[in-house]
Amino acid sequence: MNSKITDYIIEKIIFLCGIIAIVFVVLIFGFLLKEGFAFFKEYGIFNFIFGKYWYPSSNPASYGVFSLIIGSLLVTLGAAIIAVPFGIMTALFIAELAPKGIRDILKSIVELMAAIPSVVLGFVGMVTLVPLVRSILDIPTGLTAFSGSIVLGFMAMPTIVSISEDAIRSVPWQYKEGAYALGATKWQTIRRVVLKAAMPGIIAAVMLGIGRVIGETMAVLMVTGNAAAIPSSIFDPVRTLTATIAAEMGETVRGGLHYRALFGIGLVLFTITFIINFIADLFLNKKR
């Protein structure tokens, strides 16, 4: 009888925790929608998305986020170009080529990389990478989309490496053995059989890595220069969606138009990350 009561209570507690998590997510989403849509109604969603100028403090204020979206996408794209090939090759090395001792060391180092707080990465990037970029490329400032891409590439790498490595390792060994038995070399086997079979998992890894990058705030705030203008190249300073929210939220009047505009940005970000996670989920499910 006693154990029945315990069962009942614990079941209810678990149920409550689950429901509370869902309720919080719904509340956050609802709040975001409420403030964001209030802004869209007042300012116009088209002017907001495609407006070129983000001048929240001039008169009249202008809230065009096009340059911020471009900034975010540019930095993310740059990070992806750096992190994806490096990440996949590292994963291949760890899963297929590295001798056992080196494999374990590499794996723990990659996992350690994921544990570095983003502020620390941003800080290290600011004092080491930024001056280096400036002096090597001979440009007026090292605070550019390029520097941001490098720092974010580092942040995306652990995710891409560890999830891709899992995918590569879960390719049945019979596939590899079958390929070897047909006279395929190690590289032919890796390229035509292992990578092919692991592809859904690798794509999911890339998507999750990119999802992390696009939502990243502190590091980009510190190294990209925060100029809210459409960049002409990757070596120009940019400002991202996330950095704008983080930098300006403290200065806004609660309930004001600027305040709501930042929620509008939040909604844009939410949409982008939702799409990316959705794609990642599609591929992860395909894997199973």
Added chain:
Amino acid sequence: MVDKIRVENLNCFYSGKQVLKNLNLTVKKNEILSIIGPSNSGKTSFLRTLNRMNDMNVSFSRKGDIFLDDDNIFEMNPEKLRTRIGMLFAMPIPLPMSIYDNIAYAPKVLGLKNRKNMDEVVEQSLRDASLWDEVKDRLDSSAIKMSGGQQQRLCIARILAIEPEVILFDEPCSGLDPISTAKVEEAMLKLKEKYTIVLVTNNVKQASRVGTRTAFFLMGELIEIDKTQNMFLTPKNKLTEDYITGRFG
């Protein structure tokens, strides 16, 4: 008959533990040599040494030599060797693509054939594997949907497409029902006209049905090797007799 493979004083070890002891035997051209024996007798280790699949296992080491047409296989390029000695595993693993592509895959990857002849290669391989009549109308459908026996014959056809000289069968029917098994055996008997076959099997009856000669392995040693008929009717060794009559193993 001519010797296709000659094994001389072969000793094999996994992490220092001896699994094959001083093995001497020959495989003759165009025969099916069946290897029988209880588990842990070294049958599969022997097979995997023949096309150097064991090379990928770091704990593996060996002494002694194996000759394929008088070439020492341990001095050959392992990938080249494996195109001459193909291997079929217990579990048929078709690649997740169409029947046609499964067979065209290896010749394409290895760059062995030009693409114009590919249709002929696919047809001939499927015919030799006794599968052509069953699949000729659906070469574009997925190989995963085939039955187990068909998948195993597809894997045979896949090996035939690279035209090896010797084919190693590692318990090819262990997961198949009797009818599928009969079809795979039928394919094997047809194949021996063109190829040399080494068959490892846990099924003593299978050895008696398809083997030209049969070898009996026990605890890493070759106990007896003889024409299949002689072996099954008048085994010379008491251990062989006990095993094939089912008294142990």
